[in-house]
Amino acid sequence: MTVESLYPRLEPLLAQVQKPIQYVGGELNAQVKPWESVAVHWALMYPDAYEVGVPNQGLMILYEVLNERPDALAERTYAVWPDLAGLMREAGVGQFTVDAHRPVRDFDLLGVSFATELGYTNLLEALDLAGVPLHAVDRDESHPVVVAGGHAAFNPEPVSDFVDCAVLGDGEQVVGDITDVVAAWKEQGRPGGRVELLARLSRVEGVYVPRFYAVTYGADGTIAEVLRTRDDVPPRISKRTVMDLDEWPYPKQPLVPLAESVHERMSVEIFRGCTRGCRFCQAGMITRPVRERTITGIGSMVDAGLKATGYEEVGLLSLSSADHSEIGQLAKELADRYEGTNTGLSLPSTRVDAFNVTLANELSRNGRRSGLTFAPEGGSERIRRVINKTVSKEDLVRTVTTAYANGWRQVKLYFMCGLPTETDEDVLEIAELAVEVIRAGREASGSKDIRCTVSIGGFVPKPHTPFQWAAQASAETIDHRLRVLRDAINADRRIGRSIGLRYHDGKPGVIEGLLSRGDRRVGRVIERVWRDGGHFDGWSEHFSYDRWMTAATEELAPFGVDLDWYTTRERTEHEVLPWDHLDSGLDKEWLWDDWQDAITEDEVGDCRWTGCYDCGVCPTMGTEIQIGPTGRSLIPLAVVGARPQVDVHADAAVADPVHTH
Amino acid sequence: MARTPDGPPPPPTVQKLRLRYTKRGPLRFASHRDLARALERALRRAQVPMAFSAGFSPHPKISYMGAAPTGAASEAEYFEIGLSARCDPEQVRRALDASLPPGIDVLECVEAVEGSGSLADRLDATRWRIDLPGVDTGDLDAAVQELLSRDVVTVAKRTKNGLRDIDARAAVVGAEVTEEAGCAILTVVVRQLTPTVRPDDVMAALAVVADLRPPLPPRAVREAQGRLDDSGDVADPLGPDRAVRSSPQEESTPV
Incomplete structure (x- = not known):
């Protein structure tokens, strides 16, 4: 299958939107691999604006790790602002990657990194723009497998209707394991269809496939139990942990956007x-x-x-x-x-x-x-x-x-x-x-x-x-x-x-x-909010408390x-x-x-x-603390371009703490 | 207890270079701030020995001038850099070009001749080529003639402070309509006044005088920038520097 670039159809729209540079890609150290040269295609999404998503370390690491594999490629996609989203719907242009402007719809996997839960409505918007059914159960073999990761994936239940799997913990190694499973399944002619693929993925350590677990509730509204619906999936899903970070020195080639981002x-x-x-x-x-x-x-x-x-x-x-x-x-x-x-x-x-x-x-x-x-x-x-x-x-x-x-x-x-x-x-x-x-x-x-x-x-x-x-x-x-x-x-x-x-x-x-x-x-509340026009919930000018309140009241009432x-x-x-x-x-x-x-x-x-x-x-x-001191020291480098003046510029520690509150 | 930087002041500028670069393809959507960031980072990657300002937040000595608007392509953007060590201009051009993304291509680099005046003063007009797919050449020609026949054409321009009425006619020095591969092309020479009249202002003027409304977004390319010459075209702004060639005395070349 060849996949055509959406760029020629996107370009006329870009002349009409704010900050068009965020949609054209071409970042320093970005990579574009020929579509047919690899078996497995990943679209990696940060579900917020480009300026927030492009400096994200997690996504940058996975992008590089995947592109280093000869049998895979990874491209990036970000939440599209409402001005462009409107034009894309009118023109029939789907959610695209910024690297080669390929339609997200055509990728094998869509990995979405959730640093915060406020990105959930942006996932729904992207799926809809991509032409991918919102609900995982409505997708077939032709649709990408939607994989959630990031800290919020440690409780993916609110988005369990919309994602096919969630990955717990460090991503460096598990993306390789997932790639292997998808490559093998495609190579074998996609036996058993999408369900078989998801079943195989559920046996990868760290991968949770919500549809294989049934949740029942008690009279007081609390969860009665969570049970597997198949014997061949694990009863509990364990997070992944990468040991020896020196072995994973990513990103080696950090992306440098032309557009301004939140971390310069x-x-x-x-x-x-x-x-x-x-x-x-x-x-x-x-x-x-x-x-x-x-x-x-x-x-x-x-x-x-x-x-x-x-x-x-x-x-x-x-x-x-x-x-x-x-x-x-x-x-x-x-x-x-x-x-x-x-x-x-x-x-x-x-x-x-x-x-x-x-x-x-x-x-x-x-x-x-x-x-x-x-x-x-x-x-x-x-x-x-x-x-x-x-x-x-x-x-x-x-x-x-x-x-x-x-x-x-x-x-x-x-x-x-x-x-x-x-x-x-x-x-x-x-x-x-x-x-x-x-x-x-x-x-x-x-x-x-x-x-x-x-x-x-x-x-x-x-x-x-x-x-x-x-x-x-x-x-x-x-x-x-x-x-x-x-x-x-x-x-x-x-x-x-x-x-x-x-x-x-x-x-x-x-x-x-x-x-x-x-x-x-809570999935119903998210879907309702999105249907009522909600997205970019991390932005005060887009967040509507009233919209969320109405949706929560009406959608949760049937559950008591x-x-x-x-x-x-x-x-x-x-x-x-x-x-x-x-x-x-x-x-x-x-x-x-x-x-x-x-x-x-x-x-x-x-x-x-x-x-x-x-x-x-x-x-x-099965992990352990890995700390120094190692007793080693940095040898002075001959830093080319060093000049005799003493003018180190530093603006130390002005960044926000990285805690998730 | 105000702190001042220890140590000697930064080395002075010993050489000024003037460069022409492009904004091609998708990078036409870059703003002047995007380009400034890209150029400064590329200068660092190419290890060009930039001169810096003094103080606690030293800035590299770079002057940008007359940036083309976001969305317009350009074959003729200019900037000037101050170096703390003398370099061969051609080597700087090559190193910088290699470290910039495709689309931002450094075409020329010359040493500024002392006493030849500022580069900004030599950039007072632009020749734009505006491709107008879907527009009839005859209609365009008629609209352009109508525009040229007027003394004043007022258009609404979007500025930081909202819409503002400006005269789009006075800046237009000359205009010509041609056709290439079935596409109507408007070549227009515009004087750089304040506020600047940009290709979209020219298009707005054509809408005002002849109700010309292209069905597809026009594509503008700045073909040349420079001083207006007698023939109504723009002269090469690096010409005066090129005329006097000086060979670098002590070369410290970027790696």
Whole structure:
């Protein structure tokens, strides 16, 4: 089968839309392989706008890993903005890949990476634009197999009607296994049709095929049981874990778009997983254990990536980058290596720790020190014990003051609101803290020209975390607490004018809550919202709370449940949770105990330093912590283009924390 | 305690190069900011020894001028770079061209001759070629004659501050209609005034004077940019630099 490019038909439409460059592809390091040269064709989708999706590391890694295979090709597709989507429908042009503008409809697989649940309506829009039936059961052998991945795939039940499979955990190896299965099935003449293909895929470790599991509900609306409908599929699906990250130095050739994106820098993942044990953090729970890249592995990725991209900044990415066992040495040696080359180095997501200021200073040695970001997450010491992100108020103030004293002009502090057991007083402490930080900062820096920005978001309980049982705070509660916080900050204008407050109202968080801990019944709500015109739900100008409320009320009523039932209801210990048959390795009893410890404000350590506390992941998954130090060091590279001037540009740690709240 | 960068100031600019490049194929949809980003990254990949501004956020010394609008292709975009070490212009051209995506092709690179004036001053007109598939050549010709016969043609132009009325006629120096492979082609020389009259403004003017409304989106290519010469065409803006050839004294070539 040959597949024709949609570009000639798309091009006249592009003259009529906003930012047309996002649809033409041609990124540096993009790849186009001849269609007939391979057996298996993957379309990889990030279900949000191009500018958000194109820097996504996960998709970039899979794109490269798949294209390296001689028997497969991968192309990328992103959510199309409404202006173009309208023109495409009129002109009969389907959802296309940006690489070769091939119709998504013609690929064997459509892999969709869900970093957040708010991308679900964009999946439906893309399927519809592609001409692929919305419901998995309505597809035949000619349609792509729709595969969901990413963190949200750890509870894919709300989208189980629309996806054919979900993949749990790291994608590097499992995409190869899936490719093998599809290649063999096609080679054999597609025996047994689509159902047989899905059955074979369900036997790949980490692949969950929802249609082979039946869910029944009890009279109270909770799940009675989840049962296999075939004996040849696993009763529980285990996540995949890539060990030895040095063996997987991807992306080797990071994509560099012409269009502006949300991350105008190159990223190198310095480790994966986190065992700090922050109880709100799904990312930290589902990516265990910690697996570090070695200092030398990181050094060569930075070097190769800079050469391949021409970026002027490198972000050292992870869930808590300062925790890398060789971070001090790494920061120093990278700063040495790139001194005089106008190359910036940055650390996103830093814990409140004086050491992080030292690191940021090192990375910005002689560059601009504009903004530094810390994430205390909880306003009071009490609530920080509840979420297991303990730092004393004194340490926090001291750390931030140190930053101001070292020439950082702006400090951003990330908090959450609506955490379990939280009261107004916990949130009001954020104001006290900010005031104290400014007072001490003015004194330490001898300047009034310092700012503190408090950024605060509503907490959404996530599956596979100790807070999966917790009642989510209502939108009204969140809005009330944000209001009292704002008033408290503004109480003293002399200080308050140096404090910025950034927040969102509580409504989108409630919908995210519904989608995060929803079950299969929530699929109807998603479909209804999309049919009523909903998409781009992560964008405030497109998100409609009313549309979601109407859809939830009407679509959930026949089941005797409602939005509150999914969000503000606390779950009991033995309730069957929609994702119980999906195994992140975390022992459910341990999660429950940790939840109880949260309520009693008991902390838990980090198994990298305090010994194993039996979360269950390593023995269940057959994995182990992989950390250094290795004792190795970066040899100075002869960086071509290095010049004698000393002007390292660094704008350290201004990126948002990568936690999934 | 204001911090200042330690160490010596960055090395000065020792050579200025002026370059012509294209915006072809799908890359016509790139905006001037997209192109600036692509060029700066390509300069880094090609390891061209750029001169930088001083201070905590040093910027490479690059001047862009007269960018073609998003959606219009171009054979004649220009920019100027300052280098901290002397290079052979042709080697810079080749290295930069190799590190840019296909469609952004660096066609020429010359050393700026000192005292020859600024490049921006030499870019005061554009010759556009506008392909108008589906438009009858006769209709187009009539519309163009009508446009040229007027003194003022007011069209609504979309600006950052909403729609604004501008005169699209005054900037038009000359226009010619031809046909190629059955497609009507409008070649128009437009003076670069403020606000700029772009191909879509010319098309809007044709709609105003003769109700000419192409059934398909027109495709515009900037064929040349430069100073208006006596014949009403545009002169090569790099000509004055090319006229005086100077050979590089100490060569430090990009790898």
